[in-house]
Amino acid sequence: MSPSEVIIGLEVHIQLKLNSKLFCSCSTVGEEEPNTRVCPICLGHPGTKPLLNKKAVDAAVRLGLALGSTINKKINFSRKQYFYPDLAKNYQITQYEIPVAISGSIVLSSGKIIDVARIHIEEDPAALTHTDSTSLIDYNRSGIPLIELVTKPVMNSPDEAREFLNTLLTIIGYLDIFDQNTGIMKADANISIAEKGFTRVEIKNILGFKEIERALSYELARQKAHPVVRETRSWDAVAGQTYSMRAKEQEEDYGYIFEPDIPPINISAEYLEELKKTVPELPSTKSERWVKEHKIDAADSKIIASELQLALLFEQLIQHHNPVLIAKWLRRELLRVLNLSGKTVADIKPDRLHELFALLESKTVTDKIGQKLIEELAKSDFSPRQRVEEQKLGVISDGEFIAKLCKDAIAQNPKAVSDYKAGEEKALHFLFGKVMASAKGKAKPDVIKQILKELL
Ligand SMILES: [Zn+2]
Numbered sequence: 156m157s158p159s160e161v162i163i164g165l166e167v168h169i170q171l172k173l174n175s176k177l178f179c180s181c182s183t184v185g186e187e188e189p190n191t192r193v194c195p196i197c198l199g200h201p202g203t204k205p206l207l208n209k210k211a212v213d214a215a216v217r218l219g220l221a222l223g224s225t226i227n228k229k230i231n232f233s234r235k236q237y238f239y240p241d242l243a244k245n246y247q248i249t250q251y252e253i254p255v256a257i258s259g260s261i262v263l264s265s266g267k268i269i270d271v272a273r274i275h276i277e278e279d280p281a282a283l284t285h286t287d288s289t290s291l292i293d294y295n296r297s298g299i300p301l302i303e304l305v306t307k308p309v310m311n312s313p314d315e316a317r318e319f320l321n322t323l324l325t326i327i328g329y330l331d332i333f334d335q336n337t338g339i340m341k342a343d344a345n346i347s348i349a350e351k352g353f354t355r356v357e358i359k360n361i362l363g364f365k366e367i368e369r370a371l372s373y374e375l376a377r378q379k380a381h382p383v384v385r386e387t388r389s390w391d392a393v394a395g396q397t398y399s400m401r402a403k404e405q406e407e408d409y410g411y412i413f414e415p416d417i418p419p420i421n422i423s424a425e426y427l428e429e430l431k432k433t434v435p436e437l438p439s440t441k442s443e444r445w446v447k448e449h450k451i452d453a454a455d456s457k458i459i460a461s462e463l464q465l466a467l468l469f470e471q472l473i474q475h476h477n478p479v480l481i482a483k484w485l486r487r488e489l490l491r492v493l494n495l496s497g498k499t500v501a502d503i504k505p506d507r508l509h510e511l512f513a514l515l516e517s518k519t520v521t522d523k524i525g526q527k528l529i530e531e532l533a534k535s536d537f538s539p540r541q542r543v544e545e546q547k548l549g550v551i552s553d554g555e556f557i558a559k560l561c562k563d564a565i566a567q568n569p570k571a572v573s574d575y576k577a578g579e580e581k582a583l584h585f586l587f588g589k590v591m592a593s594a595k596g597k598a599k600p601d602v603i604k605q606i607l608k609e610l611l
Pocket residue numbers: 176179180181192193194195196197198298
């Protein structure tokens with residue numbers, strides 16, 4: 156099956172990183188006891204009026220600007236009407252006719268452009284929990300501000316959908332409108348294949364970009380193997396499969412009307428100009444610029460640019476150090492030790508890294524000692540320069556001492572010596588390892604190798 160025989164579109168819901176709800180002043184964070192962060196507005200009491208949180212508009216407009224969208228000059232809110240227990244008002248306030256932004260795009264690493272159809276703001280309904288005999292409703296989530304981003308159906312594989320979401324995640328991280336630790340990013344996907352006449356199936360409730368590829372791959376295989384009807388299915392991440400929810404509803408079923416309690420909002424040119432200044436250089440632009448300006452490895456560059464904190468750290472460090480060295484160490488060593496220790500970039504003081512890289516650059520310490528120091532920095536804060544002095548971790552420049560260690564290693568490992576002489580290169584690595592261990596990682600690798608070869 157060629158890729159163009161699969162068509163995928165996404166609707167992504169992003170929980171905005173805001174302190175208060177979309178239409179009332181209830182908090183979006185804290186107290187996890189159900190139904191404690193509520194008021195008559197988010198409980199949908201009759202007679203209450205919504206008051207729009209302006210910061211949600213800012214966030215949606217900034218995302219639109221970052222993706223090159225057209226921002227509508229006057230935006231409206233609408234009521235999407237349906238009856239369900241998670242919706243006390245019997246309608247959800249969303250945007251339908253005139254969203255914040257239309258069009259825009261995200262470029263994948265292959266260069267393929269994924270077109271965005273629209274970006275709008277809406278409120279989250281309450282959370283329902285079903286048990287065997289009852290259903291519980293938590294209104295803490297009712298009114299949580301969301302952005303919905305809809306793509307055109309232009310993706311042709313589950314892999315492209317995953318990369319799209321991953322890139323979007325990086326961008327909303329740069330804009331600081333999404334909290335990766337507490338925020339929820341959910342996608343609904345529509346997928347259809349040529350051999351079933353592009354009969355559209357919608358999949359709901361795919362949580363996060365890691366699940367998207369799994370859900371779509373499952374659905375693709377299912378559609379190839381079974382008859383396909385137009386319907387809405389739900390993704391069950393635990394079972395790893397989709398199951399049928401209902402026959403596809405048409406948009407008209409919701410009976411949208413303009414929300415009479417929120418007047419249309421004018422988006423002025425001045426306001427747009429102000430917000431434009433707050434949109435940072437995006438990861439893809441950053442990473443391409445670094446490769447061009449600093450000749451760093453493209454893969455390193457992309458990974459460093461994918462996280463804002465890491466990108467800022469990189470830009471700070473290269474003001475004093477060789478960018479190629481910094482890129483290599485941030486990607487290969489810093490990320491490795493952070494992963495191991497469960498820490499983040501913010502847990503290590505930039506000054507400490509600055510000291511460490513100065514030691515490496517001046518070849519005061521070997522890479523091996525550098526690795527040890529960065530591992531320890533991920534555990535506790537200390538001055539690398541002081542530690543190197545106190546524990547005498549500097550490079551051993553005494554050639555005679557290294558020669559002695561080499562002679563010892565040769566005397567103690569006759570088998571490795573004879574193997575090497577019989578042409579086994581591996582035996583040299585073994586001896587090298589022995590010498591490096593007795594030098595406690597403080598000897599220069601090329602010096603050891605040279606002396607060993609001479610002695611052998
Ligand atoms: Zn409230």
